[in-house]
Amino acid sequence: xxxxxxxxxxxxxxxxxxxxxxxxxxxxxxxxxxxxxxxxxxxxxxxxxxxxxxxxxxxxxxxxxxxxxxxxxxxxxxxxxxxxxxxxxxxxxxxxxxxxxxxxxxxxxxxxxxxxxxxxxxxxxxxxxxxxxxxxxxxxxxxxxxxxxxxxxxxxxxxxxxxxxxxxxxxxxxxxxxxxxxxxxxxxxxxxxxxxxxxxxxxxxxxxxxxxxxxxxxxxxxxxxxxxxxxxxxxxxxxxxxxxxxxxxxxxxxxxxxxxxxxxxxxxxxxxxxxxxxxxxxxxxxxxxxxxxxxxxxxxxxxxxxxxxxxxxxxxxxxxxxxxxxxxxxxxxxxxxxxxxxxxxxxxxxxxxxxxxxxxx
Amino acid sequence: xxxxxxxxxxxxxxxxxxxxxxxxxxxxxxxxxxxxxxxxxxxxxxxxxxxxxxxxxxxxxxxxxxxxxxxxxxxxxxxxxxxxxxxxxxxxxxxxxxxxxxxxxxxxxxxxxxxxxxxxxxxxxxxxxxxxxxxxxxxxxxxxxxxxxxxxxxxxxxxxxxxxxxxxxxxxxxxxxxxxxxxxxxxxxxxxxxxxxxxxxxxxxxxxxxxxxxxxxxxxxxxxxxxxxxxxxxxxxxxxxxxxxxxxxxxxxxxxxxxxxxxx
Amino acid sequence: xxxxxxxxxxxxxxxxxxxxxxxxxxxxxxxxxxxxxxxxxxxxxxxxxxxxxxxxxxxxxxxxxxxxxxxxxx
Numbered sequence: 001x002x003x004x005x006x007x008x009x010x011x012x013x014x015x016x017x018x019x020x021x022x023x024x025x026x027x028x029x030x031x032x033x034x035x036x037x038x039x040x041x042x043x044x045x046x047x048x049x050x051x052x053x054x055x056x057x058x059x060x061x062x063x064x065x066x067x068x069x070x071x072x073x074x075x076x077x078x079x080x081x082x083x084x085x086x087x088x089x090x091x092x093x094x095x096x097x098x099x100x101x102x103x104x105x106x107x108x109x110x111x112x113x114x115x116x117x118x119x120x121x122x123x124x125x126x127x128x129x130x131x132x133x134x135x136x137x138x139x140x141x142x143x144x145x146x147x148x149x150x151x152x153x154x155x156x157x158x159x160x161x162x163x164x165x166x167x168x169x170x171x172x173x174x175x176x177x178x179x180x181x182x183x184x185x186x187x188x189x190x191x192x193x194x195x196x197x198x199x200x201x202x203x204x205x206x207x208x209x210x211x212x213x214x215x216x217x218x219x220x221x222x223x224x225x226x227x228x229x230x231x232x233x234x235x236x237x238x239x240x241x242x243x244x245x246x247x248x249x250x251x252x253x254x255x256x257x258x259x260x261x262x263x264x265x266x267x268x269x270x271x272x273x274x275x276x277x278x279x280x281x282x283x284x285x286x287x288x289x290x291x292x293x294x295x296x297x298x299x300x301x302x303x304x305x306x307x308x309x310x311x312x313x314x315x316x317x318x319x320x321x322x323x324x325x326x327x328x329x330x331x332x333x334x335x336x337x338x339x340x341x342x343x344x345x346x347x348x349x350x351x352x353x354x355x356x357x358x359x360x361x
Numbered sequence: 362x363x364x365x366x367x368x369x370x371x372x373x374x375x376x377x378x379x380x381x382x383x384x385x386x387x388x389x390x391x392x393x394x395x396x397x398x399x400x401x402x403x404x405x406x407x408x409x410x411x412x413x414x415x416x417x418x419x420x421x422x423x424x425x426x427x428x429x430x431x432x433x434x435x436x437x438x439x440x441x442x443x444x445x446x447x448x449x450x451x452x453x454x455x456x457x458x459x460x461x462x463x464x465x466x467x468x469x470x471x472x473x474x475x476x477x478x479x480x481x482x483x484x485x486x487x488x489x490x491x492x493x494x495x496x497x498x499x500x501x502x503x504x505x506x507x508x509x510x511x512x513x514x515x516x517x518x519x520x521x522x523x524x525x526x527x528x529x530x531x532x533x534x535x536x537x538x539x540x541x542x543x544x545x546x547x548x549x550x551x552x553x554x555x556x557x558x559x560x561x562x563x564x565x566x567x568x569x570x571x572x573x574x575x576x577x578x579x580x581x582x583x584x585x586x587x588x589x590x591x592x593x594x595x596x597x598x599x600x601x602x603x604x605x606x607x608x609x610x611x612x613x614x615x616x617x618x619x620x621x622x623x624x625x
Numbered sequence: 626x627x628x629x630x631x632x633x634x635x636x637x638x639x640x641x642x643x644x645x646x647x648x649x650x651x652x653x654x655x656x657x658x659x660x661x662x663x664x665x666x667x668x669x670x671x672x673x674x675x676x677x678x679x680x681x682x683x684x685x686x687x688x689x690x691x692x693x694x695x696x697x698x699x
Contacts, residue, residue, distance in 0.1 A: 024455050052454045057480035061447040064440065064477070068420070068448030071438050074455045094441050193456070204436040206459055207415045215430045217421075217439035367674055370632040371695045377631070378681040380690030389689050393666065394643030398688030554649050554682035588643075595643040 003184045009149045009175040010035035012182050013079065013105055016153035018045045021188040022103075023074035024052040026065035028084060031117040032173035033107035036079045049190055059084035063091030063104070070100040071216040073196040073203030075157050079105035081173070082123050083114060085131075092166055093132030096233075097218025099202075101160035103153065104138075105169040107176040110342025118342030119173035119264060124319035127170050128292040135230055137237045139167040139244065140291040142262040146180035148289075154188060159244060163236055164202075170291060172315065174264040174344060241293040249298070251277070252284030257358050258302055260324050261313040262288045264344065269313050271347035272354065279351075281359055291320070299327040309333035309358035313350055316340050333358060383409045383434045390428050392499075394595020396585025397426050399551040400493055403561040404464070405433055407568055417460040418452050420445040422474075424466035425499040443474025446481030449488045460571055462489035468498050471507040471533045478533060485542030485577040489567040492533065492580065495587035496606060503590040507531040510605060515590070530609065534582040538616040544577030545570050546616035550584045550607070552599040559612075577619065584610050628699040631679020635669050636691040642666035646683035646692065652676040655683060 007015065014036045017025055027037045037055060045051035056062040062078045069076035080088065085106045095102060108123045110116040125131075127140045139159050141152045149171060156167040196203060207213035220226040248266075251273055252258065261269040266287040276283045286302070288295050299310070309332060312321035318336035325334045337353035339345040383405035391397045408417050414435055421429040423442035430437035440448040445463035453461040470478050470492050481488065497515055498504040504517040508530050512521040522530075538546040545567055549560035560583060567579030584606050586598035593601060614622045633654070640662065646669050647655050656672035669692070671677060679696025 024451060026451060054450070054454060056447065057476055060444065061450075061477055061480065064444035064447035065451035067440070067444075067451075068438060069451035069455050071448075072418070072452055072456060076451065076455075090441055091444070094439070098439070204418055204438050205456055206418060207434075207436050209415055213414075213434055213436050215437050215439075217430065219427065219439055365630050365697065365699065367632045367671075370630055370679075370697050371634055375679075375695040375697050376693070377679050377696045378684045378692075378694040380684075380693070384690060388639060391688065393641030393688075394645050395688055398690065399686060402688075402690050552645065552686070554685045557685045595645055596648065599645065 001183065002186060005182050005184060006179055007146055007182050008035060008177060008179050009146045009171065010107065010177070011039045012146045012150040013153060014039035014043070015184065016150040017077050018043060018049060018051055019185060019187040020154040020157055021049070021075055021190040022051055022077050022157070023190055024054070024069045024076045025078065026054050026056050026062045026069070026076065027078045028056050028059050028062050028080065030081045030084045032109055032176050033079050033081050033105070036105070051190070059087040060091070063088035063095070066102040066104070067091055067095050067098070067100060070095065070102040071098065071203065072205040073200040075190070077103040079107065081107045081109045082111050085123065085126065089132035092138065093134050093136060094218050095166045096136035096138070097134060098216050099164040100166070100216065101157070101164055102166050103156040103160055103169065104166060105171060108170065108172040110340070116342040117173065119315060119344055120340060120342055121172055121263060121265060121314045121338070122316035122319065122340060123170065124291065124314065124316060127168055128294070136233060137292055139163065139165055139240060140170055141167065142170045142289060142291050143175060144263050144266045144287065146175065146178065146182050149175060150182050150184060154185065163240055165236065170263065172264050244290060245293045245295050245297070246289035247295040247298055248287040248289060250285040250287070252286065255282050255284030255307065257281065257283040257309045257311065257354065258286050258307050259283060259311050259313055259350070259354065260286045260288070260299070260320065262291060262320070265313045265315060265338070268345060268347050269350055272350035275347060275351045276354060281354070283354060294323050296327045299324060303328055303331045307332055309335070311354050311358045312336045313345070314338045315344060381406045381409050383414055385432050385434045387431050389432055391425060392589045394586065394588050394598065395425070396495065396551045396583065397493060399557060400491065400583050400585065401429060401432055403551070403557060404462070404491065404564055407561060407565045408435065408460070410565070411568060411572070413460050416458070417462070418456070420449045420452070420461070420463045422463070422465040422469035424469050426464060426466060426493065427500065429464050443469050443472070444477055445469065446474065446477040446486070446490065450481055450484070450486050453486055453488050457487070460568060462491060464491045465493070467494045467496065467506040467508040471531050479537065479540070482537040482540050482578045482580065483542045487571055487574060488578060489571055490578055490580045491564070492582040493585050494582055494610065495585045495590065496530070497587045497590035499587050499590050510609060532610070534580065534615060537578070537580055538621060542577050543580055543616060544575050544619050545579040547614045548582040548584065548610060548612055550602070550612060552586060552602065582610070629678050629696055630699050631677040631694060631696040632674060633671060633677060633683060634693045634695070637668045638662050638664070639689055639691040640666060640668035641689055642668055643688065645686055645688065649682040649686045651680060651682060652678060
């Protein structure tokens with residue numbers, strides 16, 4: 001059993017960065033996730049592992065620092081919240097185009113615009129449908145507990161380096177701020193400079209003797225070559241879709257109805273399912289852990305099994321519900337329920353919605 | 362005495378100067394007479410003379426020199442428009458023993474990238490920043506830049522820059538020199554042999570500062586022509602530059618060893 | 626008294642005929658040819674080769690680095 005600690009979600013994320021062998025964190029304060037950089041600054045990880053922590057002048061600067069650091073093969077990370085993540089979209093597009101590994105965490109808050117500082121899940125579109133320009137995808141992980149805030153950091157780094165693609169951890173203000181017990185994982189040592197040079201021949205950290213120099217770029221003014229590059233990216237995304245879908249199913253074996261929910265909504269829905277089952281409604285929870293790649297196969301299988309209805313529960317006006325709909329394709333009932341703008345729905349509200357929108361009529 | 366023929370002179374043992382191997386074989390994409398080519402070359406000559414080809418990482422901008430990495434034979438990265446100082450910050454902080462530099466134009470460094478420029482200088486990053494200022498946006502077709510002179514005609518100031526509505530030209534170099542985080546700040550040109558020699562010396566000084574871990578940014582502005590944007594021949598553009606740009610953008614050292622150079 | 630004689634070799638196809646080398650030369654060696662290269666540029670050449678001292682002013686200022694300089698002591 002690893003070290004057990006009672007921690008805030010944001011702090012667990014920060015501690016996990018140090019333990020995951022992160023080389024550099026470059027970030028900017030924004031509520032509700034400023035604890036991440038505050039924890040890192042207080043922990044002095046440079047003394048623990050040699051990890052660099054720098055407060056950048058903006059989220060724009062932060063994401064470009066990730067470009068620079070990640071392009072040299074180092075494990076780099078940032079975190080922000082919705083408006084700051086919007087600022088990072090240009091950088092993410094460049095990073096995806098140049099195929100640079102890095103980890104970004106979005107502790108989502110109510111929007112649009114400056115919105116408020118309370119939890120929301122209204123950045124789903126931004127996370128999985130692009131956000132930035134061009135044909136690219138982010139690998140998106142959605143923790144629903146403080147434990148997962150910790151565990152998903154090394155996972156995000158692994159996936160990001162495996163596929164040379166940015167990985168996004170989409171959390172929300174509720175998980176970021178709440179305190180739960182975490183079992184901290186064994187520290188993973190940072191790679192040495194030589195190990196990085198050995199492992200990542202693409203990294204621009206100084207032309208190797210006797211070999212050609214490297215260029216890290218997302219630009220190719222020859223459209224034929226740019227198309228070829230895009231083919232390559234698409235092939236990569238297909239592979240990720242085939243191999244990296246992650247999800248959790250709770251009480252689904254005998255279910256008539258399925259709630260699809262991630263992050264905080266999944267935690268709340270778990271209670272709603274208990275309440276529903278007490279009333280004799282057989283409902284289960286499909287919790288996507290990867291928002292992209294989305295568990296399409298699992299939803300399709302539910303449809304084929306004869307599930308009578310899907311309720312997408314998200315703290316938004318309904319974003320993931322569109323992806324559920326795409327898979328279900330009219331073969332079953334699909335509805336959305338959620339409070340939004342920073343309001344958190346209660347388990348009873350979710351149950352009510354399930355009964356009104358899915359079960360009844 | 363037998364007359365020397367040209368063939369007698371052109372022999373490998375008589376070689377005095379050839380383009381450095383640290384410039385790639387690719388034909389430069391820059392317009393005939395553009396200062397970028399010369400600026401690229403003197404930077405690469407300095408890196409070669411310091412024997413640091415394997416330890417230097419450059420960050421290219423967006424602008425005419427977006428393709429700088431096609432021509433500089435070292436590890437290089439692109440950067441989104443204006444963001445090169447942020448990119449370079451991370452590279453240098455994570456690889457402190459490498460030589461890191463940015464190479465940026467006036468839109469990149471003084472418009473969209475102003476925040477990144479000022480904050481990298483304010484933090485005193487141990488990097489070299491090369492700022493090529495030709496008072497215009499070349500790559501996108503000749504629009505006004507923050508450094509365009511009053512009265513100068515560009516495609517977005519077709520009647521001349523009007524300072525009342527468009528502001529005055531920005532002297533980024535003097536601005537960053539005020540920050541404690543800049544160690545060496547100078548302005549040069551590359552249009553005459555004398556200017557090139559001085560500019561190269563300054564660039565060498567800049568990289569020496571980084572090698573010796575002097576505290577802060579070494580910031581070198583190179584005032585260049587843009588004959589295409591200014592709609593002149595290269596030679597006319599260089600003359601125009603001397604007559605019009607140099608009085609405003611003064612040549613020479615602005616800050617040395619962390620101290621502002623006093624003007625007599 | 627030692628004298629120097631120089632000569633330059635211009636990469637004709639690489640020269641863009643910008644002419645910046647011409648005023649750089651202290652002894653008026655260089656001019657632009659009447660002929661053009663494959664890209665249509667009038668390339669630089671030694672019009673007065675005997676005057677060349679191999680000072681390399683031209684090569685230093687050439688934006689495209691197409692000038693190679695040689696020098697001998699006479």
